[in-house]
Amino acid sequence: MKLQVRALCTAAAMLTLLAPLSRGQAAAEYRDHTQAAGSWPQQAVRAAHGMVASDEELGSQAGIEILKRGGNAVDGAVAVAFALAVVEPAAGNIGGGGFMLVRLADGRTTFFDYREVAPGKATRDMYIKPDGTLDKELSVIGYKSVAVPGTVAGLELALKTYGKLKLADVLAPAIHLAEDGFPVSEKLARQLDGERPELQQFTVSRRIFLNDGKMFHAGDTFKQPELAATLKRIAKSGAAEFYRGETAQMIVDDMKRMGGLITLEDLAEYQPKVRQALHANYDLDGHKWGVISSPPPSSGGVAIIEAMNMLQGVPLKGWDDVQSVHMVVETMRRVFADRAAYLADPDFAKVPVDGLTSDCYAKELAATIDPQHASSSKEVKAGMPHVCGVSASNDVAPQRISLNDGPHTTHFSVVDAAGNAVASTYTLNNSYGSGVTSTAGFLLNDEMDDFTTQPGVPNALFGLIQSEANAIAPGHRPLSSMTPTILLRDGKLSFVTGSPGGPTIISATLLSVLNWMRLGMDAQAAINAPRFHHQWMPDVILMEKDFPASMESALNAQGYQTRRRGHIGLVNAIGIDQKTGERLGAADPRDNGAAVGY
Ligand code: DON
Numbered sequence: 001m002k003l004q005v006r007a008l009c010t011a012a013a014m015l016t017l018l019a020p021l022s023r024g025q026a027a028a029e030y031r032d033h034t035q036a037a038g039s040w041p042q043q044a045v046r047a048a049h050g051m052v053a054s055d056e057e058l059g060s061q062a063g064i065e066i067l068k069r070g071g072n073a074v075d076g077a078v079a080v081a082f083a084l085a086v087v088e089p090a091a092g093n094i095g096g097g098g099f100m101l102v103r104l105a106d107g108r109t110t111f112f113d114y115r116e117v118a119p120g121k122a123t124r125d126m127y128i129k130p131d132g133t134l135d136k137e138l139s140v141i142g143y144k145s146v147a148v149p150g151t152v153a154g155l156e157l158a159l160k161t162y163g164k165l166k167l168a169d170v171l172a173p174a175i176h177l178a179e180d181g182f183p184v185s186e187k188l189a190r191q192l193d194g195e196r197p198e199l200q201q202f203t204v205s206r207r208i209f210l211n212d213g214k215m216f217h218a219g220d221t222f223k224q225p226e227l228a229a230t231l232k233r234i235a236k237s238g239a240a241e242f243y244r245g246e247t248a249q250m251i252v253d254d255m256k257r258m259g260g261l262i263t264l265e266d267l268a269e270y271q272p273k274v275r276q277a278l279h280a281n282y283d284l285d286g287h288k289w290g291v292i293s294s295p296p297p298s299s300g301g302v303a304i305i306e307a308m309n310m311l312q313g314v315p316l317k318g319w320d321d322v323q324s325v326h327m328v329v330e331t332m333r334r335v336f337a338d339r340a341a342y343l344a345d346p347d348f349a350k351v352p353v354d355g356l357t358s359d360c361y362a363k364e365l366a367a368t369i370d371p372q373h374a375s376s377s378k379e380v381k382a383g384m385p386h387v388c389g390v391s392a393s394n395d396v397a398p399q400r401i402s403l404n405d406g407p408h409t410t411h412f413s414v415v416d417a418a419g420n421a422v423a424s425t426y427t428l429n430n431s432y433g434s435g436v437t438s439t440a441g442f443l444l445n446d447e448m449d450d451f452t453t454q455p456g457v458p459n460a461l462f463g464l465i466q467s468e469a470n471a472i473a474p475g476h477r478p479l480s481s482m483t484p485t486i487l488l489r490d491g492k493l494s495f496v497t498g499s500p501g502g503p504t505i506i507s508a509t510l511l512s513v514l515n516w517m518r519l520g521m522d523a524q525a526a527i528n529a530p531r532f533h534h535q536w537m538p539d540v541i542l543m544e545k546d547f548p549a550s551m552e553s554a555l556n557a558q559g560y561q562t563r564r565r566g567h568i569g570l571v572n573a574i575g576i577d578q579k580t581g582e583r584l585g586a587a588d589p590r591d592n593g594a595a596v597g598y
Contacts, residue, residue, distance in 0.1 A: 037528065037530075037546045037589075040528050040589040041524060041589060042524055042525070042528070043522075043524055044522065044523040044524040044575065044584035044585055044586040044595065045584070045585035045586075045587075045595040045596070045597050046577070046582045046583070046584060046585075046597065047582065047583050047585065047597025047598055048417075048581075048582055048583075048598075049067070049416070049417040049583070049597070049598050050063075050064060050067040050068075050073075050076065050414075050415060050416045050417050050583065050597060050598055051413075051414070051415050051574045051583035051584075051585040051595060051596070051597040052064055052067075052076060052080055052412065052413070052414050052585070052595070052596050052597070053412060053413045053572035053573060053574055053585045053586060053587045053593065053594070053595040053596075054080055054084060054410070054411075054412035054413075054572050054587070054593065054594065055084070055088055055091070055092075055410050055411075055412070055570060055572065055587075055588075055591065055592070055593050055594075056083075056084060056087050056088045056092075056592075056593075056594060057594035057596065058083060058087045058177060058182055059080050059083045059084040059087055059088060059092065059412065059594075060080065060412070060587075060594045060595060060596035061173075061596050062079045062080055062082075062083035062173035062174065062177070063076040063077065063079050063080040063083075063412075063414055063596070064076070064596045064597070064598055065079070065173055066079040066165065066169070066170055066173070067414075067416050067417070067598070068598060069165070069169070070164065070165070071163065071164055071165045071169070071170065071416075072162065072163065072164050072416050072418065072420050073102070073414045073415060073416040073420035073421055073422045074102055074158055074159060074161075074162040074163045074420070074422055075159065075163045075164055075165045075169070075170050076414045076416060076422070077100060077102075077158070077412070077414045077422035077424055078155045078158060078159045078163060078167075078170045079170040079171075079172075079173055079174070080412050080414065080424075081098075081151070081155055081412075081424065081426060082094070082155070082170065082171050082173070082174035082231065083173050083174045083177055084410060084412070085151075085174060085227075085442065086174050086177040086178045086182070086224060086227060086231075087177055087182055087188075088410055089188075089209065089432065089443055090191055090195075090408045090410075090428075090431045090432055091408040091409050091410035091426075091427055091428060091431070091500065092410055092426075093149075093151055093426060093427070093428045093433070093442065093443065093445065094149065094151050094152050094230070094231075094234075094242070094442050095146075095149045095151070095428065095433065095438060095442045095443050095444040095445055096116065096149055096150075096151055096426060096427050096428040096429070096433060096443075096444075096445035096447065097114050097115045097116035097147070097149060097150035097151055097154070097426065097427070097445065097447060098114055098115070098150070098151060098154065098424060098425055098426020098427055098482060099111065099112065099113055099114070099115070099294055099298055099424065099425055099426070099480070099482050099484055100112040100114070100154065100155075100158050100422060100423075100424040100426075100484065101277055101292065101293070101294060101422070101423045101424070101484040101485070101486060101498075102158065102162060102420070102421070102422050103292055103420070103421045103422075103486045103488075103493065104162065104420045104421075105418045105419035105420050105493070107491075109277045109279075109292055109486075110161065110162070110274055110277070111274070111275045111276065111277040111294060111295060112154050112157060112158045112161075112272060112273075112274060112275075113150075113154070113272060113273040113274075113275050113297065113298075113477070114150035114151055114153055114154020114155070114157070114272040114273075114426075115150055115297055115447075115477040115478070115480060116147035116148055116149055116150050116445055116447040116477070116478070117147060117148045117150070117266075117270065117474075117475050117476060117477055118147055118148070118448065118451065118472055118473060118474055118475065118476050118478070119147065119148055119261040119262045119263065119266045119474065120261075120263060120265060120266050120269075120474045120475070121261040121263070121474070122147075122261055122448070122472050122473070122474055123472065124455075124471050124472050124473065125454070125472075126138075126144070126472060127139045127144075127448075127453045127454065128453075128454050134453055134454040139446065139448050139449040139451075139453045140430060140434075140446050140449050141198055141201070141430075141434055141435050141446065142201075142202075142258075142434055142435065142436060143254070143255060143258045143259050143260030143261075143434070143436055143444075144259065144260060144261060144448070145434045145445075145446035145447075145448045145449060146255075146260055146261075146262060146433075146434050146436065146444045146445055146446065146447075146448065147445060147447040147448050147478065148262055148266045148267060148270050149242075149270075149444070149445060150270060150272055151426060152234060152239045152242040152243070153239045153242070153243060153270055153271070153272045154272040155239075156238055156239040157239075157272045157274070161274070162420075167234070167235055167238055168235040168236070171231055171232075171234065171235040172235075174231055175228055175231045175232055175235065178223070178224040178225075178227045178228035178231060178441075179223065179224075179225065179228035180223065181221040181222050181223035181224075182221070182222060183218075183219055183220070183221060183222075184216045184217065184218055184219065184220045184221070184222050185218060185592070186218045187591065187592050188216070188218075188222070189215075189216050189217055189218045189220075191431065191432075192209055192210065192215065192216055193215060195209070195431060195432045195435070196210060196215075198432065198435035199432060199435055199437075200213070201435060202435055202436050202437060204436075204437040204438070204439055204441075205432075205435055205436065205437040205443070208224065208226070208437055208441065209432070209437065209443075224441055225441070226439070226440060226441025227440075227441035227442055228441075229440075229441070230242075230247055230440045230441050230442065233245065233246060233247060234247070242267075243267045243268055243270055244264075244267065244268050246440075247438075247440045248264055248267045248268070249264070250438060250439050250440040251267065251438050251440065251444075252264050252267070253439070254436075254438055254439055258436075260436075269475075273347075275295050276295060277292050277293065277294070277295060277301070278292070278293050278294065278295050278301040278302065278305055278353070278357065279291070279292055280293075280305040280308060280309070280357060282308065282312065282517075284517065284518070287489055287490055288489075288490050288491070289487060289488065289489055289494075289517055290487065290488035290489075290491070291304065291305060291308060291485065291486075291487055291513065292485065292486045292487070292488070293305060293483060293484075293485040293486075294482065294483050294484055294485065295346070295353065296343055296344070296345065296346040296351045296353065296479075297343075297344070297345045297346060297477040297478070297479055297480055298480045298481065298482055298483060299339045299343035299479055299480065299481055299506070300480070300481050300482060300483025300485075300505060300506050300509065301483060301485070302338075302339070302343060302351075302353055302356050302357055303335045303336070303338075303339050303481075303483070303506045303510070304483060304485060304506065304509060304510050304513065305356075305357040306335045306338065306356050306357055306361075306362060306365075307328075307331045307332065307335045307510050308510075308513070309357065309358075309359055309361075309362030310331045310334070310335070310362045310365055310366040311327065311328065311331055311366075311514070311518070312359075312362070314327050314331075314366070316328070316514060316518050316519060318519055319511075319529055319530055319532070319547070319551075320548075320551065322551060322554040322555065322558070323371075325532060325551065325555065326371075326374070326555070326558060327369065327371075328510075328511075328514070328532075329374075329532065329534045329541055329555075329560070330369040330370075330374075330375060331366070331369070332506075332507060332510075332533065332534040332535070332536075333375060333377060333380055333534050333535075333536050333539075334365050334368070334369075334380060334383065334536075335506075336503065336506075336534070336535040336536035336537075337377070337380055337381060337382045337383070337536045338356055338382050338383055338385065339506075340382065340467060340536065340537070341382030341467065342356060342382065342385070342469075343467075343469075343470075343479055344467060344469035344470045344479050345470070345476045345477040345478075345479070347476075347477070348473070348476055349469040349470075352385045352386075354387045355385030355386045355387055355392070356385040358385070358386065358387045358388055359388060360386070360387070360388035360389075361383065361385050361386055361387075364383070365383050368380070372558065373558055373559050374555075374558050374559035374560045376539065376559075377536050377537050377538075377539035378539070380536065408427070408428070408430065408431035408432075408500060409425060409426070409427035409428075409429070409482065409500030409501070409502075409505070410425070410426065410427070410500055410570070411423070411424070411425040411482075411484065411497075411498035411499050411500055411570065411571065411572050412424055412572050413496040413497065413498065413572055413573055413574045414496075414574070415493065415496060415574045415576070415583050419492075419493050421486055421493050421496045421574070422496070423484030423485060423486055423496045423497060423498045424484055424498070425482040425483065425484050425498045425499070425500065425505070426482075427445070427447075427482065427500065428443055428444070428445040428446070428447075429445050429446045429447045429449060429450060430446050430449075433445040433446050434446035447478055448472070448478070449478075450470075450478035450479060450480060451470055451471065451472040451476070451478040451479075452467055452468065452470045452471045452472065453472070455468055455471060467479070481501075481502055481503050481505040481506055482498070482500075482505055483498055483499070483505050483506055483509045484497075484498040485497050485498055485509055485513060487513060487516065487517060489517075489578065492576070492578075493576050494516070494517075494575065494576055494578070495512075495513070495516045495517070495523075495526075495573060495574070495575050495576070496573060496574045496575075497509055497512045497513065497516075497571055497573040498571065498572075498573075499512070499569035499570055499571045499588075500569065500570050501568060501569040501570070503533070503535045504531075504533045504535075504542070504568045504569050505569060507531065507532065507533035507534070507535075507568065507569070508531055508533075508568055508569025508570075508571050509569070509571065511529065511531050511532075512526050512527060512571045512573055515527075515529050516573075516575060522575070522584070523573060523574070523575035523584035523585075523586035524584075524586045526573065526575070526586065527571050527572075527573055527586045527587070527588050527589075528589065530543070530544045530546040530547050531544050531567070531568040531569060532544065532547070532568070533565075533568050539561060540560075540561040540562065540563050541555060541560050541561070541562045541563070542562075542563055542564075542565045542568060543562055543563070543564055543565065544564070544565060544566075544567055544568055545564050545565075545566065552564075567590040567591070569588070569590075570588040570590055570591050570593060571586075571588050572586075572587045572588055572593050572595070573586045574586065574595075583597055585597050
């Protein structure tokens with residue numbers, strides 16, 4: 001069967017929206033589109049058997065190679081994740097963490113949580129200076145911003161649970177890419193140039209990612225021998241090597257030398273978790289839809305289901321209709337107010353998931369929306385979630401706001417020939433994480449900034465107030481917005497989706513779901529459609545540039561503040577053609593995503 005490939009864009013000249021970018025501003029998030037939306041592909045990639053949609057063509061190809069060798073969607077997904085750790089160093093990783101949602105063709109569903117955890121020596125006030133103010137750099141850059149990585153343990157667990165192939169088999173494409181190198185794309189060269197101020201502060205980062213100061217140019221071959229050696233050790237000895245072997249020792253030696261907190265015990269104790277995915281059902285136009293999404297410590301699945309519940313019965317016409325945008329924005333505002341107040345690591349905080357995702361609660365919240373005018377976020381507080389038939393209790397009091405963002409993360413989707421599906425989002429938090437590269441050849445995350453770095457004070461990256469329930473404590477997982485999500489239609493796989501983008505992950509994923517399920521768009525249109533975002537605080541709608549000025553003025557007339565943003569999210573999704581069963585790979589053209597099928 002012929003390999004079908006689409007690398008969605010070749011890079012065009014790059015315009016930055018905001019100049020100069022500072023740490024904490026999004027490399028990808030604040031950029032203008034690399035191509036005018038008018039020239040984006042209008043059709044998804046079609047294939048009869050398997051499909052991978054990711055940010056990078058080489059990453060998608062790695063997944064297809066494994067599917068063709070007899071691997072299933074989980075084997076393919078693990079191969080993609082390792083390959084992206086080589087070819088997409090901004091976000092693909094073995095030094096970070098993430099989530100993988102698996103839905104097998106036989107209906108079994110599992111959520112793998114390999115979110116990073118705070119090291120044992122982490123303390124609640126570790127980013128507060130002696131003068132009582134927040135250190136705005138420490139949680140974002142350098143060794144102290146690094147949380148204990150989860151990716152390698154999580155990928156191994158997913159593979160052992162559902163994969164058919166061995167770790168060494170699925171690591172082979174990544175090892176090849178690291179050892180023999182791959183051609184530097186315009187996108188990568190540009191990103192590395194943009195990250196220069198941070199990366200050059202760290203000797204290993206400078207040597208590997210800035211080519212010892214000479215920089216990389218499009219077309220250069222980028223080889224990563226240290227990373228190849230690390231991946232080979234993992235292939236031979238499994239995740240134990242990363243957490244208790246030579247790699248662990250290398251990480252800890254760096255930490256000791258450079259003032260980081262992670263110890264051998266932290267690494268040895270790291271455990272990925274298997275959690276129950278969240279499920280919700282909707283009747284729509286004679287079909288039964290199922291939404292399967294991410295449970296805490298992701299805030300995303302709760303938010304998506306709460307929003308879908310609130311929007312049941314609300315007519316949606318499309319994103320050129322002011323009323324539809326208004327209703328979704330007001331829904332987002334309320335969902336984000338709840339997210340801020342209630343969501344945290346469920347192993348340590350009581351998260352009222354059932355109440356937040358109940359129909360009755362959604363109806364009450366929806367009734368607070370004025371159909372004609374914008375609400376004010378000052379007046380919209382977190383609600384009192386409760387399940388139907390039980391009144392709200394004060395058992396779980398709302399906490400103070402918790403929102404966060406970070407400039408780069410990556411989502412990929414995989415469907416195999418048997419109909420098994422994987423949606424996975426994983427991250428280093430910021431683009432290029434903490435900026436620190438381990439002597440073992442991979443970047444380390446700055447996920448500590450997803451915690452409440454100072455209760456009641458705006459956080460370093462995005463000036464937002466964080467929740468008490470999300471305070472720093474050893475072994476806790478910081479709250480996340482990553483939202484891998486899968487839709488079923490009449491019990492059959494229908495759509496696999498997710499996005500990067502900090503809190504905009506939730507909006508981008510929600511919009512892709514609404515586009516596919518409620519608006520009946522085809523797969524590529526569901527990804528290309530312009531996006532908007534409201535996260536309660538600040539009280540402003542972020543709108544992509546492709547919305548016409550008339551939409552912005554109409555929203556302003558309703559009382560909204562609006563701000564334009566280059567792009568929101570990077571959704572790499574796969575739809576299933578309900579008639580033919582074909583897989584429809586719809587990668588996000590906003591930053592050169594690539595769908596590959598066979
Ligand atoms: O887990 C989270 O919610 C964040 N660390 C994700 C950061 C992110 O998506 C940045 N991407 N563009």
